[in-house]
Amino acid sequence: MKALFIIAILAAIAIGFWQVARLLGFTKSNQVATKKENNINGWLMLGLLAFVHGLLIYFMVVYGDVLLPKLSASTEGESIDTLFKITFGLILFVQFFTQILIFYFSFKYRGNIDRQAIFYADSHKLEMIWTSVPAVVLTGLVLYGIWTWNKVMDVSKDKEPLYIEIYAKQFQWEARYAGPDNTLGEANVRNIKGINTMGVDMQDKNAADDITVLKEFHLPKGRKVVFQFRSQDVIHSAYMPHFRAQMNCVPGMKTHFGFTPSVTTEEMRKNEDIIAKVEGINKIREAKSKELVAAGEDALEPYEFDYLLLCNKICGSSHYNMQMKIVVEEEADFNKWLKSQKTLAQKIN
Amino acid sequence: MSHHKETFVTKYIFSQDHKMISKQYLITGIIMGVIGGFMSMLFRLQLAYPEQHFTIIEAFLGKRGMGGQMTPDMYMGLVTIHGTIMVFFVLTAGLSGTFSNLLIPYQIGARDMASGFLNMISYWLFFLSSVIMVSSIFVHTGMASAGWTIYPPLSALPQAMSGSGLGMDLWLISMAIFIAASLLGSLNYIVTILNLRTKGMKMTRLPLTIWAFLITAIIGLISFPVLLSAALLLIFDRSxxxxxxxxxxxxxxxxxxxxGGSPILFEHLFWFLGHPEVYIILLPALGITSEVISTNARKPIFGYRAMIGSMLAIAFLSTIVWGHxxxxxxxxxFLGSVFTFTTLLIAIPxxxxxxxxxxxxxxxxxxxxxxxxxxIGMVSVFISGGLTGLILGDSALDINVHDTLFVVAHFHLVMGISALLGMFAGVYHWFPKMFGRMMNKKLGYLHFWITIVAAYGxxxxxxxxxxxxxxxxxxxxTAFPLFxxxxxxxxxxxxFALIGGTAQLIFLGxxxxxxxxxxxxxQNPWRANTLEWTTPVEHFHGNWDGDIPEVHRWAYDYSKVDGNGNPYEEDFTPQNLPIREGEEEF
Incomplete structure (x- = not known):
């Protein structure tokens, strides 16, 4: 029955095409553009210009507020944001300028038998301009970009950072603090056993005070944090968008990334942009909850802002839901929280 | 040139004629494009309506789409095969295979490729790899689903995801055969262009299409073997x-x-092809665009030599930017800084x-x-997509947008849609040459306007x-209220994706x-200058009935004026016309 239905639809489509082909005069009409068609398509080019720019402006205005908060939650992120704004401004300028030229020229010089095109094949002067101007602009962009990159990628010991390990596995994150000695103990997957899920080498004396946590990890405001990333199975990527931070977790390797949290979770929740974003999201969730309740299911919990660690490298079935909560707090609160956590050694014994 | 006696098999199936092989590539490419494109419509439904049930999903995905909702593994399989098919089977083989084969002998004035036999083998290997890739969709444990970049260990361990079983084996075998096909093709293109040019066809008189195909073939020859070794080592690790x-x-x-191994080694090998691959896709489309724009603007392409220079520069740079x-x-x-520098340099050419x-x-x-x-659409999209490369190529900015949908949007515009538009331009422009008939322009207009609006949308x-x-x-x-x-x-x-996808039926029809x-x-519907339009409309092996024409000028003498600034009678001067009295060669 289903097969018959599909055949019937295909037959209908074929007949439709055949009729259209007849009507459009496949065999008869001249298939080269006429003056009238040049005219129509020329005007449509102007329409396309309006559509392309209109779409961009519309999304920038209407959806500008769903973007990540203009405020970066780390000091390193601020310099990334500055570079981003400059680059984005440049892109918008070039985009508007070049698209206007393309579509305006397409409109202005639409075909007309009464006019002949000019024979204009070369101009060293013009080509010099559009080689050297991008070259100069890019030199600036490259230098500024590399300067920012080196600043952001600094994981040196100079600032006496706090060392934390982020550990990835299908489909969960774990974190390990270095403890009072601020040195992470060695680890290898071959040591994984029972509660020692991260394979920490308990013979290593640096590991004795290491603290492991699940579900959420805390960071102190204003102190540089250097992360060490590991994975036990496939490549994952630790993505912390609010801090402008990302680093792959690669099995068999240790990778590093550092940043200085600059806004606590509480402060961020009071930020105007965030309040607006959270309100927007909760409106959507309320509407959805009503539908759910009507269908006899549970309502959704209202959304509250939290920093998140997401997996950003395809890693298997539950890649889309591999997350961990991050809490940024004042250093005193952070120290109190850390003291209340058990060390791995205590958990094992 | 003698006309061979041809049987049905040698003419339509195991043909060694570049024109027939070109049509075979095009039609295989179109079929693969329909499969890859349809997959994207299925997973777009999933993304937009994650909680809705669609009969169409159950109808096509069976137990992996039970109740009208696809499983996460199915979703990842679809994006993986969509990417693989579109990148390699449609925009590499479908685009380059079709137009290199069609245009290289025609436009340089040769009777066929240097080796018709290798050319035939190349197509049939490609066909074989297409069959294997498509059949891998149907295996019991699921198709390859580690993303089209198939990073190990995810792709190496069947324990890591179900798609990394037989599906991945078939993916790797298919790609290995594909690469062999691509290398045979590239070798043939290079040899033909360098050796079989007709009298007077200096390198500086070649149409830009041919330059683009030549440079594409060279990059392919340099980088595809590296992917082959990456795939072989992965097969070793797996098996x-x-x-x-x-x-x-x-x-x-x-x-x-x-x-002792490193997944990062795979990434280096993969992207050593992966990035040049972008230009393997893009350059033929840009070559086609150069030719079509110049012909239809009735104006020489501006800066012919600068165009060649920038293609060469892009080709060179494309091999030293993979680290981005x-x-x-x-x-x-420090290495990141070097790759940022080389990457942003590409913006200049x-x-x-x-x-x-x-x-x-x-x-x-x-x-x-x-x-x-x-x-024109291609140029517009190429710019829109290319500009965001300034963000992704800048290591500091890449940190926060890496692997987000920003990247997906960027590369779909700059290499996906723009190469696809270039391919359509080529099909509409050279259809009369391929099939001796014209495509319907009204349907063509409808196809273009819906496609471009949908692409931007x-x-x-x-x-x-x-x-x-x-x-x-x-x-x-839905797992993140944040989103x-x-x-x-x-x-x-x-x-927009559904509208755009459906609009392709207009093209197919x-x-x-x-x-x-x-x-x-x-014979010459667009009144163009290049040599293919001097051949008769009907096809026969050997292309020209009499002698191969001699070339006296470059391909872009449109709307040329004489010494006094007066236009000639026709606004185009084919390449085989001798320089007129008092005329200066450009």
């Missing part, structure tokens, strides 16, 4: 227990024996090309034939979801009906 890419792995409760795909893999920051196209339009007499519309909004932090390859973003407000954007994208029912083509 023979070696540890090229694997080390220290604990999965499903047990430690695996692998030690790996900024966040833990590479030494790209800008030169873009401005040269725009200047070619300036004061032209634009004939909006269907091919021309697609070419899909990929402009997608940038915003990426900037909001939404990672790519997420089966659903709840992105759902309306996802629905807009899906709506037009294409296949025109093959049989189209208006008979005249």
């Amino acid at each position: 023979f227990g070696t540890s090229f890419y694997l080390s220290d792995i604990f999965i499903q409760g047990e430690v695996l024996h692998y030690q 795909h790996m900024f966040v893999t833990g590479m030494n920051p 790209s800008a030169v090309k873009a401005f040269n196209y725009i200047t070619t339009l300036w004061k032209g007499n634009l004939q909006f034939n269907t091919g021309m519309l697609f070419s 899909v990929f402009f909004p997608m940038h915003f979801t990426g900037l909001a932090g939404l990672p790519r390859r997420y089966f659903s973003n 709840d407000d992105l759902l309306p954007i996802n629905r807009v994208i899906t709506m 037009n294409f296949f009906i025109s093959i049989f029912k189209g208006k008979k083509a005249v």
